[in-house]
Amino acid sequence: MFWLNCLRIFAVTTLTLSAEPHRLFLCGAASKGYVVGAQLPPSGLFTLTARETWDHLGYNHPFLSSLDYDRRDPRVLYLAAGNGCIRSADGGRTWRILTSWKVTELQDVAVDPHHPETLFIALPDGIAVSSDDGRTWNHADSGITRKFTKTIRIDRAIKGRLLAGTELGVFLTTDNGAHWSRAAGTPEMITAIEQSPHQPSEWLAATQSSGLYRSLDNGSSWQPVPAIPAGPTLYKIAYDPRQPRRLAVCGWGPGVLVSEDNGRTFTPRNAGLPSTRIWSVAFHPDHPGRLFAGVHEEAVFVSGDAGLHWTRRGMEGSIVQGFFFVPEARP
Amino acid sequence: MNALFTALLLLSPAAAPQTAFPDRVRKVIEANAALPNGSYQTIAAKLYLHRDPEWCSRRLEELLQSPSGDMFWMFPVTAVAYLDRGQLSPSARNALRQSWKTYMPYRGDTENHWLMYYVSLYLMSQLYPNQPGNTWYTGKSSAQNFAESEEYLLHWMKLTTTIGQGEYDCTHYIGVYLLPLSYLAAWAEDPQMRLRARRMLDWIIADYAIDSLNGIYIGAHARTDDTQVLEKWNGVSSDFGWLLFGLGYPLPGYSYYALFYSVASAYQPPEAIRLIAADRSRPYLHRELKRTRNRWRFTDVRNAPVYKTTYMTRDYAVGSDQGGILQPIQQHSWDVTWALDDPRGRRNTIFSMHPYSSTYELQMYFTAMPDFVTEAVVRSKKSYDSPDKFLGGSPFEQILQDQDTIIALYNIPSATRFPHINGFFPDTLSRFEEHPSGWIFAQGGNTFIAYRPLAPYEWKPVSGGGRRLLSPHLHNGTILQAASASEFPDFEAFRRAILALPLDFQLDPVPTVRFRSLRGRNLHFTYGQPRDFSQWKLFDSPYLQSAPGGRLLTVTHGSQHYTIDLRSLLP
Numbered sequence: 001m002f003w004l005n006c007l008r009i010f011a012v013t014t015l016t017l018s019a020e021p022h023r024l025f026l027c028g029a030a031s032k033g034y035v036v037g038a039q040l041p042p043s044g045l046f047t048l049t050a051r052e053t054w055d056h057l058g059y060n061h062p063f064l065s066s067l068d069y070d071r072r073d074p075r076v077l078y079l080a081a082g083n084g085c086i087r088s089a090d091g092g093r094t095w096r097i098l099t100s101w102k103v104t105e106l107q108d109v110a111v112d113p114h115h116p117e118t119l120f121i122a123l124p125d126g127i128a129v130s131s132d133d134g135r136t137w138n139h140a141d142s143g144i145t146r147k148f149t150k151t152i153r154i155d156r157a158i159k160g161r162l163l164a165g166t167e168l169g170v171f172l173t174t175d176n177g178a179h180w181s182r183a184a185g186t187p188e189m190i191t192a193i194e195q196s197p198h199q200p201s202e203w204l205a206a207t208q209s210s211g212l213y214r215s216l217d218n219g220s221s222w223q224p225v226p227a228i229p230a231g232p233t234l235y236k237i238a239y240d241p242r243q244p245r246r247l248a249v250c251g252w253g254p255g256v257l258v259s260e261d262n263g264r265t266f267t268p269r270n271a272g273l274p275s276t277r278i279w280s281v282a283f284h285p286d287h288p289g290r291l292f293a294g295v296h297e298e299a300v301f302v303s304g305d306a307g308l309h310w311t312r313r314g315m316e317g318s319i320v321q322g323f324f325f326v327p328e329a330r331p
Numbered sequence: 332m333n334a335l336f337t338a339l340l341l342l343s344p345a346a347a348p349q350t351a352f353p354d355r356v357r358k359v360i361e362a363n364a365a366l367p368n369g370s371y372q373t374i375a376a377k378l379y380l381h382r383d384p385e386w387c388s389r390r391l392e393e394l395l396q397s398p399s400g401d402m403f404w405m406f407p408v409t410a411v412a413y414l415d416r417g418q419l420s421p422s423a424r425n426a427l428r429q430s431w432k433t434y435m436p437y438r439g440d441t442e443n444h445w446l447m448y449y450v451s452l453y454l455m456s457q458l459y460p461n462q463p464g465n466t467w468y469t470g471k472s473s474a475q476n477f478a479e480s481e482e483y484l485l486h487w488m489k490l491t492t493t494i495g496q497g498e499y500d501c502t503h504y505i506g507v508y509l510l511p512l513s514y515l516a517a518w519a520e521d522p523q524m525r526l527r528a529r530r531m532l533d534w535i536i537a538d539y540a541i542d543s544l545n546g547i548y549i550g551a552h553a554r555t556d557d558t559q560v561l562e563k564w565n566g567v568s569s570d571f572g573w574l575l576f577g578l579g580y581p582l583p584g585y586s587y588y589a590l591f592y593s594v595a596s597a598y599q600p601p602e603a604i605r606l607i608a609a610d611r612s613r614p615y616l617h618r619e620l621k622r623t624r625n626r627w628r629f630t631d632v633r634n635a636p637v638y639k640t641t642y643m644t645r646d647y648a649v650g651s652d653q654g655g656i657l658q659p660i661q662q663h664s665w666d667v668t669w670a671l672d673d674p675r676g677r678r679n680t681i682f683s684m685h686p687y688s689s690t691y692e693l694q695m696y697f698t699a700m701p702d703f704v705t706e707a708v709v710r711s712k713k714s715y716d717s718p719d720k721f722l723g724g725s726p727f728e729q730i731l732q733d734q735d736t737i738i739a740l741y742n743i744p745s746a747t748r749f750p751h752i753n754g755f756f757p758d759t760l761s762r763f764e765e766h767p768s769g770w771i772f773a774q775g776g777n778t779f780i781a782y783r784p785l786a787p788y789e790w791k792p793v794s795g796g797g798r799r800l801l802s803p804h805l806h807n808g809t810i811l812q813a814a815s816a817s818e819f820p821d822f823e824a825f826r827r828a829i830l831a832l833p834l835d836f837q838l839d840p841v842p843t844v845r846f847r848s849l850r851g852r853n854l855h856f857t858y859g860q861p862r863d864f865s866q867w868k869l870f871d872s873p874y875l876q877s878a879p880g881g882r883l884l885t886v887t888h889g890s891q892h893y894t895i896d897l898r899s900l901l902p
Contacts, residue, residue: 035711036439037403059435059468083438087470095435096470101449101483105440105698124627124698148628148698167628191700208701233702252702277702296703319703 021286021328024048025092027064027079028320032297034062045079045092046315054300054314057092066151067324068111068119075329078119078134080106085121087134091329098134108151112176114159120177122149127164129177140177144168153193155218157200163219165190170205172219184221187213194237198244204263206234212249214263227266228257236322238291240283246306248291250278256293258307269307274298282323294320355574356593359581363590370394371407372587378414379594387411388423395426398434402444405436405451406511410591412458413518431455435468440697442498442624443507446487450511453480454518481524484515488531489901492882495621495869497634498658500538502548502555506567506588508535510595517596523900529598533895536575536600537886539568540608541617541875542641542650546572546579549668550641550650553621554661557714560722561755561797564674575600576608580675603891607874610888611645616734617872620879623657629695638864640732646670646815647778651737653862654729656687659696660712662724665737667813669778671759678757678797679775681782683809685725685741686749688716692726718749719791719799731856735814736848740858741807742841752807754784754800755793762822772826779822781829783810785836785844806838812849 029043044061046054063082070076079086084099085106099106099121108122119130126141127149141147141164148167155161164171169186170193173179189208196202203215205222212225212234228234232253240246245262248269255276257266270276277296283306284290291303293310300315364376371394374387391411398404411419412427419427438448452469456477464470471479490497498504512535515528542550548559548568559566564580570589573581581589592598621637637657641650651665666682690701693708705716714720727747731738741752756763762774771782784800785808791799812829819825828849836844843857869877870884877884882901886893 031707033710036437036444037400039399061435062437082440083435094465094470095468096464100479101445101486104438107698124625125633146628146631233700235700 020330022284022325023074023091023328024284024292025067025077025324025326026054026294026300026315026320027067027322027324028294028315028318029062029064030317031062031319032317036062041317043318044081047092052313058086058088058095063105065106065321066108067322067326068109069326070111071113071116073329074327077326078109078111080109080121082106085109085119085130085134085137098130099128099137103128103137107149110152110154110162112154113156114154118176120152120154120162122152122164124148127152127177141180142178143173143180144171150191151193153195153203155200156195158218161218163193163203165193165205170213170215170219170222183215183219185213186222187211187224191233191235192237193219194239197239197241204237204239204247204249206237206249206251208233212237212263225263227259227263228254235278236280236282238281238283240289240306241285242283242288243306246283248281248283248307250281250293252277252296254278256281256291256307258291260306269303271308272310273301280320280322282325285325292323294318294323351577352575352599353597355577356597359574359585359589359593362585363587366584370587371411372590375407375410375414375594376590378411378416378418381418384418385420387418388420391419391423392426395430398430401437402439402447402451404434406447406507406514406591407587409451409454409514410594412455413514414594428459431459432466432468442487442496443501443504445483446511447507449480449483449487450514452476453484454514456480457518457520484524485527485901488527488897489882490622491531492534492869492877492884492897492901493880494634495619495637495879496535496538497553497622497624499553499619499621499637500542500548500551500639501553502559502566502568504554504567505535505539505548505571506586506592509571510588510591513592513595513598516598527897527900528596530895530897530900532598533600533604533886533893534884534897536571537604537607537875537884537895538619538870539571540576540600540604541643541870541872542619542648543568543572543578543608544611544643544648544668545670545674546576546608547668547670547674548572549643549648549666551639551652551665552661552663553624553637553658555663555722556661557720557722560663561678561680561757561793561795562674562676563668563680564677572608576605578608580673601886601891601893603886603888603893606888606891607886611643614642614644615873617641617643617870617875618867619871620867620869624659624696626695627698629691636864636867638867642732642735644735644815646776646817647735647813649732649735649737649811649813651730651732651739653864654724654739656692656695656724656726658724659692660708660715661722663722664724664728665730665732665739667735667737667778667780667811669776669780671776677759678795679759681754681756681773681775681780681811682721683739683752683754683784683800684721684723685728685743685752686718686720687723687725687727688748716748718751719753719793719801721753721755721799729856729858731854733848733852733854734850735812736846736850736852736854737809737811738844738846738854738856739809739811740842740844740856741805742858743805743807745805747805750805751801751803752809754782754788754802754809756782756798756800758796758798764826766826766830768830770826770829772822772829774816774822777816779814779816779819779825781810781812781825783834785809785838785842804838806842808836808838808842808844810834810836810844810846814849 030041112118126147151165187210192206234251255270280294622634786804788802884895
């Protein structure tokens, strides 16, 4: 029995711990004083170096919303940018714009873990998909009314199932985007959707004014999370990959909110932050309790204890759209 | 008899100096070549004139060490590339070429951004053909860049000539529509593209010509700015009124948009269009169909229609759109503007508006998130969130125009950020009277103006001169009637005529007006009433005619007849 329990602990730990280290990327811009046509300080894609500094990769770009990577080769990144969907084959250093004038101001990008040659991008006017590593694109948003799509996520456990966060709420497809339907009980103006790394049938959705919502049935239906009231905009959701009951959300006003009981209660963890205007949060999958926060036009802040204490860590004066962890590429 | 004939010639628009256009072009170029600031425009002007190539090469390399400006960088550098003609040093030419690999300009989020972006990319891909993707910031080959650019340009031309321009009648941004088209007209190797560019220039210039009074852009605009909304001369459009038609006055030193237009094709529009700009001997009514900017949220319609009306006379113009939020931030919906011998430094317009500010408007037209978007806008458009602003549209304003009569009605919810309307009256009026009847009578230039506020108001000063009519009533309205002074023996006769016009209005439950205009038209307008715009054309007036979807614009002035036909040129 003892050895069986050891085996169970090992299996759970293996599932929840990363099998390999991760590289941290950040999408952000030095926004103070910038308007289109003005001089732009280093902005776009950054990676955290071993010296704990931010290394600017690729071109200067004012609007980078998100990134994902090719599961076949983590050096291949896809960026959701103002100029289109951008592919980098070398970890972000060189770029190629994949899309044309037909898409613009990308809000999100998702690589299908089941079919890594398939990419989805969230657009102001819907969703587009490529099934050939970004060479060609087609719109895939039939059934989504009011097309503005802020975020898109692919169910890692169920092939063909995707969730999109749109103006009118969470939309769901079970046929790889051919058809979409509005999820039951969904709020409107979705800002973020995340799938639990511990329980794949569980999802969370953040909203512009309706608080936080949870689904326990693979995104088919949604209920409000009572611990977070409606009102302020929530921008990002972060599950702790190492701690099944810990998660964080962030927004303007609430700041960083952390739950240690899987969302039953939340505690503000803003002491030491210069403001509660937070664009992004993320837990490092390799370091227990390590939490990153992007504070509006201040800096990146890092905590080693899930937000109880914060340290300023570069990206001065920036807006950080997101933190992204990509497995280190094997040589 | 000879003296009479000479006088008639001098008075006739047909006597305007046609040969002066090349001289005006030259003036613009020479002025920019002499600028001390060493910018791209100076380099372009000098290269055009074949002057100081060593300095141009040296200065170009300096500037290219730190490129910035996105599409506003792309078009000057493109011009320099084409004006090179063997003058630049190999080192400078190489630096120019390399910059298109090492610097990624942002494509932007407006129609003008994209036109500058794709014209520049088209021409640079043409200049450097057969080059692989790793030599361009796009990562795409010359052929791919060229094909994408060409496809977009054809798409934009088709959209503009079928459902109307989205960024229409812009007092400033007209420059960044004309200069890229001037580039294509000069430098596109494809003769069809050159022809398309010339016809699009005709299209946009004709659009400007018919809505201009002595070179001043009048009426409703998709975009204008805090300065030019009050001082109607003071903007880039006036440069082009002077450059293209010899009308009005250019800006001091000439805008760099005029410079880049001039060093490319310096396209001169045909005589029929010049006459439309110049001849104000007969009043006319002109209507246009445009489209809104892309609406991303809160609507099922990506580009809603915009219905513009302009009534033009020798002395004044009254122009409007139908009201509503048709564009973000810089929309201007209606006014009366009068002619002045010299409008420079003078405010010559009257209008009312609702100063609307909300994240709803900004999130409709921008992809930004709500919390920061207003602050971000105010950083560059400083008046946006101000209660005393004169710029911007409102979802709570509806406008009816019949010839030179305006009825603007407001139904403002109490929770609105700024629950009042503003009216603007300049300090250049030669007469200004608040009559006990409620009418305000004024004279600007040779124009008599009667302005009827429908709710109580007070006056506030305006920085730079003039006064603001502030009316803090949610149900509100304005009636405006204009007339030429020459129609009446004197101002008193105009006043009597206005006071004799039947007027009946009520503000509750919603504003509604019954008014017989000075032109004898019985007007009845209620806020929220259904309106029939089904017969509206792209252009509809004695001078310009174009049906929606047509890609065809006929231009007529007297015996001059000209057709802008893109049907065979656009897929």
